[in-house]
Amino acid sequence: MEKQKGNILKFKEMKQQGKKITMVTTYDFGMMSQVDKTDVDMILVGDSAANTMMGYEGTVHIDLDTMLVFCKAVANAAKHTFMVADMPFMTYEIGPEQAMLNAGRMIREGHADALKLEGGERIEHIVTALVKAGIPVMGHIGLTPQSAAQLGGFKVQGKSLESARQIVKDALALERAGVFAITLEAIPSPVAKIITDTVKVPTIGIGAGNDCDGQILVIHDLLGLFDRYTPKFVKRYANLGEDMQKAINTYCREVRDGVFPDEEHSFSMSKELAEQLAEELRKDGIL
Numbered sequence: 649m650e651k652q653k654g655n656i657l658k659f660k661e662m663k664q665q666g667k668k669i670t671m672v673t674t675y676d677f678g679m680m681s682q683v684d685k686t687d688v689d690m691i692l693v694g695d696s697a698a699n700t701m702m703g704y705e706g707t708v709h710i711d712l713d714t715m716l717v718f719c720k721a722v723a724n725a726a727k728h729t730f731m732v733a734d735m736p737f738m739t740y741e742i743g744p745e746q747a748m749l750n751a752g753r754m755i756r757e758g759h760a761d762a763l764k765l766e767g768g769e770r771i772e773h774i775v776t777a778l779v780k781a782g783i784p785v786m787g788h789i790g791l792t793p794q795s796a797a798q799l800g801g802f803k804v805q806g807k808s809l810e811s812a813r814q815i816v817k818d819a820l821a822l823e824r825a826g827v828f829a830i831t832l833e834a835i836p837s838p839v840a841k842i843i844t845d846t847v848k849v850p851t852i853g854i855g856a857g858n859d860c861d862g863q864i865l866v867i868h869d870l871l872g873l874f875d876r877y878t879p880k881f882v883k884r885y886a887n888l889g890e891d892m893q894k895a896i897n898t899y900c901r902e903v904r905d906g907v908f909p910d911e912e913h914s915f916s917m918s919k920e921l922a923e924q925l926a927e928e929l930r931k932d933g934i935l
C-alpha cells in the first residue's frame with residue numbers, strides 16, 4: 649500500500665498511542681527518492697547540509713538561498729514524506745518580521761511542509777508569530793549547533809541542575825508558542841524523559857535517550873557516508889562510503905582492462921551500414 653503523507657495531527661496521535669516517530673535528514677533528490685520509498689515518518693532538510701554536503705565545520709555558514717537549493721531538490725522527490733526544513737542561522741533571530749519573511753520563502757520557494765528553529769524561551773515570540781501565520785513549527789533545544797560558538801563547541805547540554813532546568817523551561821515555552829514537535833539534541837536521557845512526560849507535543853531525540861517520542865539521525869551518519877566526526881549518539885546501520893569506493897574502483901579496473909563498456913552497454917549499427925559509411929568517408933578523403 650502506498651504510504652500516506654504524514655501531518656502534524658498524526659504525529660501528536662502517535663505520541664498519545666506510544667508509537668515511535670522516525671526521522672532522518674535528507675538534502676538532495678537522489679537520496680530523497682530512496683528515503684521516500686521507506687517507512688520513515690518525516691524528513692528534515694537540516695542545516696547540517698553545511699557539514700555533510702558542503703564540508704564546513706559548523707552550521708552557521710549556510711545561508712537561506714543555499715538552504716533553498718537543498719529544499720527544492722528534496723521537495724521534488726518527497727512525494728509521500730512530510731518535509732521539515734531548518735531555518736538557517738540569523739534568518740529569524742532579529743524578530744518576527746524577519747522570521748516571517750524568510751519562513752515565507754522556505755515554504756513558497758522551498759516547498760517545506762514545516763520549519764525548525766533553534767532556541768527556547770529566547771525565541772518564544774518569534775515561534776508564536778510563525779504559528780499564528782499558519783506555519784507548522786518544530787522546536788530544537790539542548791545542543792543547538794547554530795550557537796556552538798557560545799556553547800563552547802558541540803557539547804552535551806543540561807548536565808548541571810541549572811541548565812537542565814532551563815531546558816525544561818525552554819520546552820514549555822515552545823509548547824506555549826504552539827510548536828507541533830520539539831527536537832531534543834544531546835541532553836541526558838533523564839532530562840529528555842521529564843520533558844517528554846511533561847509536554848503534550850512529541851519530542852524527537854538525537855542523543856537524548858530512548859524515552860523520547862521519536863528519533864532523528866543525520867542520514868550520512870547512519871549510512872556511513874560521513875567520517876569527519878562521529879558523535880557518541882550516532883549508530884551506523886550501513887557502510888555505504890566503503891561500498892561506494894568498492895564500486896568506483898571496480899568501474900576503474902574494468903575501464904583500464906577494456907572490459908567496460910561491453911556490447912550490452914553500447915549502441916550497434918548493421919555491418920552493411922558501417923561498411924557503406926567507411927566507403928563514403930574514403931570517397932570524401934577522410935579515411
Ligand SMILES: Nc1nc(=O)c2c([nH]1)NC[C@@H]1CN(c3ccc(C(=O)N[C@@H](CCC(=O)O)C(=O)O)cc3)CN21
Pocket residue numbers: 695696699700707791793802803804834866868869874877878879880881
Ligand atoms: N554529520 C552530522 N551529524 C550530526 O549529528 C550533526 C551534524 N553533522 N551537524 C550539526 C550537528 C552537530 N552535531 C554534533 C557534532 C558533534 C558532536 C560530538 O562529537 N559530541 C561529543 C560530546 C562532547 C562533550 O559533550 O564533551 C560526543 O562525544 O558525542 C555532537 C553533536 C549534531 N549535528
Ligand SMILES: CC(C)C(=O)C(=O)O
Pocket residue numbers: 673692693694695696697734788831833854864865866
Ligand atoms: C541534527 C538535526 C536535528 C539537525 O538539526 C540537522 O541535521 O541540521
Ligand SMILES: [Mg+2]
Pocket residue numbers: 694695696707734793
Ligand atoms: Mg539543524
